[in-house]
Amino acid sequence: MATWFLTIIYLAFISLGLPDSLLGSAWPVMRPELGASLGSAGLITMIIAGGTIVSSLFSGKMTELLGTGKITLISCLMTAGALYGFSAAPSLFWLIVLAIPLGLGAGAVDAALNHYVATHYKAHHMSWLHCFWGVGATMGPIIMSYYIAEHNSWRSGYGAVSLIQFGLVIILLVTLPLWGKIAAIHKQSGASGSHEPANSEEEAPAAGNGGRVNVLQIKGVKNTLIAFLFYCGLELTVGLWGASYLVGVRGLNAQTAAAWVSLYYAGITVGRLITGFITLKVSNLVLIRTGQLTAMAGGLLILLPLPDYFALAGLILIGIGLAPIYPGLLHETPARFGAGNSSRLMGYQMAVAYTGSTLLPPLFGLIATRTSVAIFPVAVILFLVFMFLSAESVNRVIRKKQAAG
Secondary structure (H helix, E strand, O other), X not given: OHHHHHHHHHHHHHHHHOHHHHHHHHHHHHHHHHOOOOOHHHHXXXXXXXXXXXXXXXXXXXXXXXXXXXXXXXXXXXXXXXXXXXXXXXXXXXXXXXXXXXXXXXXHXXXXXXXXXXXXXXXXXXXXXXXXXXXXXXXXXXXXXXXXXXXXXXXXXXXXXXXXXXXXXXXXXXXXXXXXXXXXXXXXXXXXOOOOOOOHHHHOOOOOOOOOOOHHHOOOHHHHHHHHHHHHXXXXXXXXXXXXXXXXXOOOOHHHHHHHHHHHHHHHHHHHHHHHHHOOOOOHHHHHHHHHHHHHHHHHHHHOXXXXXXXXXXXXXXXXXXXXXXXXXXXXXXXXXXXXXXXXXXHHHHHHHHHXXXXXXHHHHHXXXXXXXXXXXXXXXXXXXXXXXHHHHHHHHHHHHHHHO
């Protein structure tokens, strides 16, 4: 039953990914109809990410009060309603208003499901959980591309995704009693059962400090947070502005650009599916570093004056490269900074990651509005370089700790 129940959790994470890639794919068509500026998409995204930060910070208390099942149900209902509102929004103002419940719903379900899987299932399920986010993020541009191409309507694309979300709400409502039952099964079987917690060691206190250490003062933590900031900023910047770059600079039509962006998300999805198996043989350190270098190669393919299909290959490479980085950095937290510090650091890391999603894409939109969206490849490479340098500085700190004893 516990293994089968993962299907419902994966479906919930698919629903989390679906809205994330819609706006960037539809914006080249939405913008002229709504009379909005190019950078307005960044404002909407910033509000969504801001709501996500707020709800993730309070998700722990809300989960304790209502339980993961109810939080997931309420969150999906909020996102479904917000997406339906997007499909009928008469102006940019209403998109901005509807971005608030969309962000609040997304943050609550993200934090709640990550905590549930980390508590009740083995570590490789975390990679696969984020893989299924990628399934949703990949499906979003495909659905939008279809409705733009066949019906010339971005509103129908949002409406279709809203219906999918409402379908999941029905499934979650019917299966609501299972959340408590599965948690009880895991509690009875204990940490050494068939689905041991990914971070079962986090119950141990931080060595030598009774758990009272200021985690931000631990060497390497601040640079890790910077890596999370640039990772999530990069991931969303590519998804949000990739289609605008392809249309405005490369001269592709809107539906082709949306389809190409979907392949970027497909790279993340397939990469995380494969990473779930590779983690059994290869360390997270190697996977993270390899992913960063792969993404840099993809950024160079977009930057260089090559035929358009090299830009497609570059987007796919960036997606594949990004795949192991976020789950890998999360999973390394207890090993690098102590099991007793990991729960607090997880919260900080997710908050900073969402901050990157909130600030960096609209910052790029602002700069692109005043200059040109042609700077997109340069921004991608700069974000990758900052993330790589931050992650490598943490690796040096860890090596010194290990050498010292």
